[in-house]
Amino acid sequence: MPKAQETVLEIDLKSLEHNYNYLRSKIAPTVKMMAVVKAFAYGSDSVAIAAKLEKAGIDQFAVAYTKEGENLRAGGIEKPVMVLHPQSHNFQNIIDNCLTPSLYSKHILTEFIKTAKELKLQDYPVHININTGLNRLGFAAEEIDDVISIFKNTSAVKLVGMYSHLGASEDLAEKEFTLSQIGKFKEISEKIIKAFDHKILRHLCNTSGILNYPEATFDMVRTGIGLYGYGNSAEQDKILKPVGTLKTIISQIHHIKAKESVGYNRGFIAKRDTITATLPLGHADGINRIYGKEKTAVLINGKDAPIIGNVCMDMLMVDITDIDCKEGDQVIIFGKERSAEKFANNAGTISYELITSISQRVKRLIID
Template sequence: MPEAKETVLEIDLGNLAHNYRFLRSKLDKDVKFLSVVKAHAYGSDSVAIAKKLQELGTDYFAVAYVEEGIRLRENGITLPILVLHPQVLHFEEIIEHCLEPNLYSERTLKAFISAAEKSNLKDYPVHIKLNTGLNRLGFDQPEIKKVFDLVTGTKSIKIASVFSHLAASEDWQERDFTIGQIDLFRKMTWQLIENLDYEPILHICNTSGVINYPKAAFSMVRTGIGLYGYGNDKNVDPELKPVGTLKTIISQIREIGKGDTVGYNRVFKAEKPTRIATLPIGHADGINRIYGKQKAGVYVNGKYAPIVGNVCMDIIMINVTGIDCEEGDEVIVFGGPQHPVAFAEAGGTISYELITGIQRRVSKKIIPE
């Protein structure tokens, strides 16, 4: 195998395009599509991902924090950007960069109205979050009249969308709860918008909602993890293609004898002569200690090699006994022969945590469609 150069996350825009088109195919043509690119586009590259999605025809973007939206604006993203969890401190920056805030409480709604009026704005687009059972952010049903009064009591803002978040749309055992959320959302939105002289966008479906509850698409869906290749369902995952493949190299290979130990705290003890390879990646890169002690492994020249000992800050060690390999050879941590879900599950976690945990010091390589 050709010698790799460094630890790198390959970001395949062709796979992104495939996932976008697959999810779009589940929707009626008039349903808008919001692409979630928070957390560096789920651990990849928010600018490259957003530019490709803008090219593909997405209607909206969403980020978690204001600084993420500013970065997209500074790199040429012109589509509307919803900020899902803005803080009052950053409302002036939101206005300056034409971002659109999620207003999820009386405090945030009043504060943004004040900021908008101070800037002499008219009909500035905002988004109203309703709590239908996830119990994180959002207005509860008894607060709807107060929201309506505040929104209609000023000309500075206009509701661009009303939305909520499903708690367990991937879990069929929670189907009754999910349907209850959808029904409550329908009731709450009607209470809020029935007396408006315009019709905001409505959205509650996440990736699993798109797949399992397509009739609840309303006028827009909001997808994140599905765009990056994960369906939260073993039957759906084969239809999607993971966008990221994490690769590294073999720095050194050594032979150890029976009874020799490897790494901190001497966790791994060889029961027979063993061949150990050292890789330049560790928990400071996002491969956490949960993957050590042979719980998870990587692929070297198509062969599985378990991680031995404790994962170090910048290094992991793998058992390559019986594998034809040399120093400098490429190693695939996840992607390719090993689906990231399998790697995450081996460590007792989920794909979300794995892919968003890849640290910024890991080099990125964009593979065009």
């Protein structure tokens, strides 16, 4: 890959294809796969990611909000797109863009049916979210009879899918909780299936669910973080390939004497004569202040360079005292050579938060 001449997020579509094929190998050929491309495809480029996956054979996509689905359609994506968290004022746009809403409450269900009737729609496809313990969105078990009745009394919409969210599928210490979620989903979904004559897709597993609970893949799985190269375990991270690599360069090198300070609020006081490098990215680019004060490090010429002091809005400083480097040299923040998981964990957060935080002002470079 080319050397960085500026701050850039490289998006490797070959790695994406590798991850997709690996996750596909973990499910039966009859099980469909839904790719989660919300939040700019986990901080990368949603249209480029979706286009590659569509070509590779993905079955469906999921986004969080309507605008994200609109952007996929504008980018030429044709496969079904489910909106996980629609709002009623977006229903017209959902229908105009042939998006599939996930309906999660009686209010949102009845409001969507009202809109569909006003537009004289017939059998518009929808999914429902069933709450099995995450307690975030979704219908409770005791609401299901009413939900069935509502669907049976309208021809404007058609229930084509139902799903739930696993809350701790990556944590085997919470296996009992996960198995209880799987059991609740199975019980509720079977009740719904018996109430209708047509096929209704069931989907429950996320990336960690695919890898840890293969018995719960049902008709379709949803995968997000795994597609981007992270499997929530060291073992899986060795197999998956990070899609995004954040690179930058050294803007300037400073020689700091012992007891001198670096950055705002004198966030770093040199204990010895120190050489520092200033890099052209900061918390406005998604490298937040939590990564400062030597909690984590970037990679320069194969060596760790701790981030020192307080991260600035547009810049951060690193300690290069023991690294042979010069102004203009490339710096790896995270990617294949420097795991986003390790970078994030060292600062007490997770790879999801790190990679989805990368600002849109950072240049994206698509590599295929």
